[in-house]
Amino acid sequence: MATLYWANSELEVKGWLTAPGGSGKVTLGEPDAEATMKDTLPLGHSAQIEALNSIISADSVTEAWRVFGDAMAHLGLLYLFFGQARHPGPPNPIDPAEALILHRIPSQWVDAYVDEQLYKGNPLFDWVQHNDGFISVADVVASYDGPVTKQMARLMELRHLHEAGPGFLGGMRDLIPGVTAGMTLSFDNTVSPEEAEARWAGCAATVAVMARALHLRVSTLPQPLLRPLSSRQREVLEWSSQGKTVRDIATIMEVEATTVEKHLRLAREALNASNTSHAVRKALTLNLLSV
DSSP: OOOOOOOHHHHHHHTOOOOOOOOSOOOOSSSOTTOOGGGOOOOOHHHHHHHHHHHHHOSSHHHHHHHHHHHHHHTTOOEEEEEEEEOOOTTSOOOGGGSEEEEESOHHHHHHHHHTTTTTTOHHHHHHHHOOEEEEHHHHHHTOOSOOOHHHHHHHHHHHHTTEEEEEEEEEEEEETTEEEEEEEEEETTSOHHHHHHHHHHHHHHHHHHHHHHHHHHTTSOOSOSSOOOHHHHHHHHHHHTTOOHHHHHHHHTSOHHHHHHHHHHHHHHTTOSSHHHHHHHHHHTTOOOO
């Protein structure tokens, strides 16, 4: 459940090509997207205790995530991506499409990550599956000696487009038997790698404790929706609502029928629907479709 960050200097050292940058500031909604490093301060002891108590006592996933996200924003970590999945452990891989995903990044970024399976060929995702603890993304990248895959290039493009900066990666594999979690936390791109490392050194312990508290609490709370419907899941439901078959939809979307079936299955699970017709009805009732 990780997204990638490579600073331009790191790419140049490795001889990798940077993806084209984006334009325009993306509004993250929560927290304030205009927050900058100069607006942030370390969390005091009392504030840390208050945030931890609020996470532990939260009565919904949404509330626990809000408290955690606000605390991270106070530290300048504006881009957050958290995933939690029931996982029997190696050799079975984690499928992010089956995970609970919480984020404070633009939804189109999340959709791309899941729908385009950008976790494949992703050294950060591999690190999460096999490690417990926190590490800078730069360190994971520095230890990676494989080729730059198309998924990695796409992730670099998304980070440039949405103006994400230096990041840190957390794996929580052993905290709860059978339940694995991971996250990335990033500053914006106005923060240099050196400044990010200095800031992280002062808050890493706080982030680790709060992340583990979030993981523990979320694992005990009702989760009626694994995650909001992705753009692909909405699209297949929209075509289904118009009477299209799986084969028809596959032709229209120029994908394999098995891919359409996967999106339909995930949409049914997210909506807690007994079949595709039921999922379409629920999605229409919730105004999730554009038909």
